[in-house]
Amino acid sequence: MGAAVGIGLRAPHAAEIARRRPPLAFLEVHSENYFGDGGPALATLDALRRDYDVSLHGVGLSLGSADGVDRGHLARLAALATRVAPRFVSEHLSWSAFGGLHANDLLPLPFDEASVAVVVANIAHVQDVLRRPILVENISAYHAFDGATLAEPQFVAEVVRRAGCGLLLDVNNVYVNACNFGFDATRYFDALEGATIAEIHVAGHERRGGLVVDTHAARVGAEVWALYREAVERFGPRPTLVEWDADLPSLDVLLDEARIAADVAASARAESVAA
Amino acid sequence: MTALAGRQRAFLASIRGREPLPASLARYREQAFAGWHAALSDAYPVVARLVGAAFFAEAARVYAEAFPSSSGDLHAYGEHFADFIAGYPHAADLPWLPDMARLEWALHRAQFAADAPAFDAGALAAVDPERQGAIVLDLHPAVALLRPEWPLVAWWEANQPGRDGTPDEGAAASAGVLITRHEGAAAPHQVDDAEAIALEAWLSGADLASVAQRLGAEADRLPSMLSRLFALGAFAGFRLG
Numbered sequence: 001m002g003a004a005v006g007i008g009l010r011a012p013h014a015a016e017i018a019r020r021r022p023p024l025a026f027l028e029v030h031s032e033n034y035f036g037d038g039g040p041a042l043a044t045l046d047a048l049r050r051d052y053d054v055s056l057h058g059v060g061l062s063l064g065s066a067d068g069v070d071r072g073h074l075a076r077l078a079a080l081a082t083r084v085a086p087r088f089v090s091e092h093l094s095w096s097a098f099g100g101l102h103a104n105d106l107l108p109l110p111f112d113e114a115s116v117a118v119v120v121a122n123i124a125h126v127q128d129v130l131r132r133p134i135l136v137e138n139i140s141a142y143h144a145f146d147g148a149t150l151a152e153p154q155f156v157a158e159v160v161r162r163a164g165c166g167l168l169l170d171v172n173n174v175y176v177n178a179c180n181f182g183f184d185a186t187r188y189f190d191a192l193e194g195a196t197i198a199e200i201h202v203a204g205h206e207r208r209g210g211l212v213v214d215t216h217a218a219r220v221g222a223e224v225w226a227l228y229r230e231a232v233e234r235f236g237p238r239p240t241l242v243e244w245d246a247d248l249p250s251l252d253v254l255l256d257e258a259r260i261a262a263d264v265a266a267s268a269r270a271e272s273v274a275a
Numbered sequence: 276m277t278a279l280a281g282r283q284r285a286f287l288a289s290i291r292g293r294e295p296l297p298a299s300l301a302r303y304r305e306q307a308f309a310g311w312h313a314a315l316s317d318a319y320p321v322v323a324r325l326v327g328a329a330f331f332a333e334a335a336r337v338y339a340e341a342f343p344s345s346s347g348d349l350h351a352y353g354e355h356f357a358d359f360i361a362g363y364p365h366a367a368d369l370p371w372l373p374d375m376a377r378l379e380w381a382l383h384r385a386q387f388a389a390d391a392p393a394f395d396a397g398a399l400a401a402v403d404p405e406r407q408g409a410i411v412l413d414l415h416p417a418v419a420l421l422r423p424e425w426p427l428v429a430w431w432e433a434n435q436p437g438r439d440g441t442p443d444e445g446a447a448a449s450a451g452v453l454i455t456r457h458e459g460a461a462a463p464h465q466v467d468d469a470e471a472i473a474l475e476a477w478l479s480g481a482d483l484a485s486v487a488q489r490l491g492a493e494a495d496r497l498p499s500m501l502s503r504l505f506a507l508g509a510f511a512g513f514r515l516g
Contacts, residue, residue: 032348036387037416040459043390060347066280073347098283102344103290103307104314104352114279143299145282211302 003200003237003265005258006055008244013251014044018051022255026053026087028241032060034084035076045084055088055199055241056081060102063122063136064095064109078129087239088199090135090168091126093119093156110145111155116162123163135198136160137168140176140205140214152177153191166198169238171227172214176205179212185227194235202228202261203243216245220257225264232268240265291340311339314349318383319356321434322376326369334363350387354380371430374423378431378463381419381454385461388417391511399513406515408484412477415511417456420466420474428452428465457508464507469493470500474509482516 004025009017017027027048034042045054058077061069081089094106109115119136127133138156150158160167169192178185202225204218220228220242232238242257276284289296290304312335316323323331342355357376360366366373391413402410421427429446432438451471453464466474469490476486487494504510 032350035348035350038390039385039387039417039456041386043459060349062347066277066283070347076348095283097347098280098287100345101287101291102347103287103303104310104344104347104349105303105306107286107303110279110282114277118279142302211298213302 002262003232004239005242005261005265006053006239007242007254007258008057009045009048009054010245010248011041011044012248013254014048016251018044018047020251021051022251024052024255024258025239026055026241028055028057028243031056031058031077031080031089034080042083049084053087054084055090056084056086057137058089058091059106060096060104061091061126062096062102063091063093063126064107064115064119065097065122066095066118067098069122069126070097074126074129081130081132088135088166088168089130089132090137090199092139093136093159094139106139108139108141108143108145109155111148111150111152113149116150116155116158119159120163123159123165127163127165133165135166135168136163137170137201138173139170140173140180142180142211142213144181151183151191152181153188157191157193157196160196161193165196167192167196168199168201169197169231169235170201170203171231172201172203172205172220172224172243175221175224175227176212176214186230189231189234192235197231197235197238200228200231200238200240201243202240202257216243217247219253220260225260228261229264229268232265237265237268291343308336308339310349311335311344311352314352315356318350318353319376319379321379321431322356322360322372324434324440325375325430326366326372330365334360334365337363350383353383356380371423371425371427374421374425375427375430378421378423378427378452378454381421382461382463385417385419385454385456388415388456391415394505394510394512396505402515408482408487409516410483411480411514411516412483412510413512413514414474414477415455415508417454417461418474418478418509419454420471420478421452421454422450422471423452424448428463431463453504453507453509455508469496470504473497473500474504 006024006026006028009027009029034045092106096103096107174185174188202220203216204220205212206215206218240261290307315335338359344352357373360376361373426446426448429442433440433442449465450468451466453466472489473486476489
């Protein structure tokens with residue numbers, strides 16, 4: 001058995017997917033794109049929901065806010081989850097708002113006990129309201145706060161363990177952070193509890209100046225496929241999503257990336273069984 | 276305030292400000308403003324096209340500083356842009372620009388407004404003629420009515436993708452602009468003064484008898500007005516008041 005592979009659903013591809021119905025295990029959407037009361041975007045999602053499993057992937061809930069998550073935002077998410085009955089509801093292990101001001105970006109947290117406590121409390125509240133466990137995704141970052149008492153993977157694992165949520169392991173983000181902060185990407189996996197990993201993301205990055213930037217605007221890099229293979233060998237296959245958010249290619253390019261993910265997972269599994 | 280709260284407040288203030296930042300933080304400033312700019316372009320494509328990329332980018336930056344994002348949903352961003360433009364010194368020579376922004380925000384909201392069940396025209400026709408005056412027509416949740424002073428619909432249409440920006444000849448301002456969402460697409464439509472008066476009456480929940488009264492001498496136009504507005508998807512249902 002290989003991995004169940006899906007792609008991120010972006011509006012310009014929706015009509016073509018509805019027409020061709022390519023064989024994909026699931027579609028993942030950004031939750032906030034469907035926060036409206038009605039209209040064509042929701043109608044398209046309702047229609048695709050009949051043919052595909054759908055996962056909700058949020059970008060704006062701000063699980064790391066020191067002053068808690070926004071009630072209205074959470075209520076919208078809960079209503080959408082009731083409507084869509086998603087396979088997974090996921091959010092990022094980051095913050096984006098404080099005091100009513102929003103950056104609308106995935107900002108890094110200091111890796112310390114105070115952050116763990118805030119995030120764990122916020123996740124508990126979200127899971128209470130949604131009445132289901134969520135997945136949290138490790139982010140890419142370009143800034144590290146002074147005074148960290150945990151390494152990033154220990155921080156991620158501790159949040160997941162104490163919140164009782166699942167982990168959405170983004171191997172591109174692991175790779176990007178390993179490059180920018182100078183750590184060994186494969187050692188990152190040592191800290192993780194395999195049973196908590198419910199989904200894997202792969203995406204493209206680009207080199208800009210001295211940095212590797214998580215752009216989601218290119219094909220998945222060879223190093224990220226290698227890291228993905230290693231994750232599958234270590235943890236077993238997981239539902240896997242190809243993310244592409246900017247400079248969208250044709251649907252066929254995304255389907256080709258999905259095919260590569262399935263091939264890599266299938267061959268990785270074979271090696272692991274042989275060993 | 277906890278240490279984390281203090282750090283988050285300071286982080287937001289630094290990326291929203293204009294003080295030089297180390298490269299690691301400057302990237303977050305760049306990403307945040309790029310995200311706000313993109314959200315504003317998505318909501319105001321015609322304004323962006325009419326003023327040009329450089330003007331729009333600068334206006335988007337000043338807007339983001341003046342009206343901070345207050346939602347984790349970027350579709351909610353840009354609500355105050357028309358009012359901002361009205362007071363933006365560089366747009367002082369473009370007196371029609373705030374109204375075009377109001378039109379685009381109404382279209383943006385209409386795309387996300389609630390759905391309504393298909394209108395049951397048969398049930399409406401079956402109302403006892405004696406009681407027709409008590410019919411209260413409910414407008415579709417996507418409906419908005421604007422009263423701009425400019426031929427905005429012609430200008431808006433001329434600046435849709437594939438058009439070169441030249442309005443149709445003879446374009447004139449109409450008494451009102453009606454926004455509807457019909458078959459999944461929000462669009463603006465010109466309405467004349469009588470139609471605008473009737474729509475204002477329906478927006479306030481008036482029944483057909485009082486709509487006719489407000490139309491005065493133009494009340495005999497109600498049947499043709501209704502059939503046009505039905506075709507545009509303006510109504511969601513009716514009740515007997």
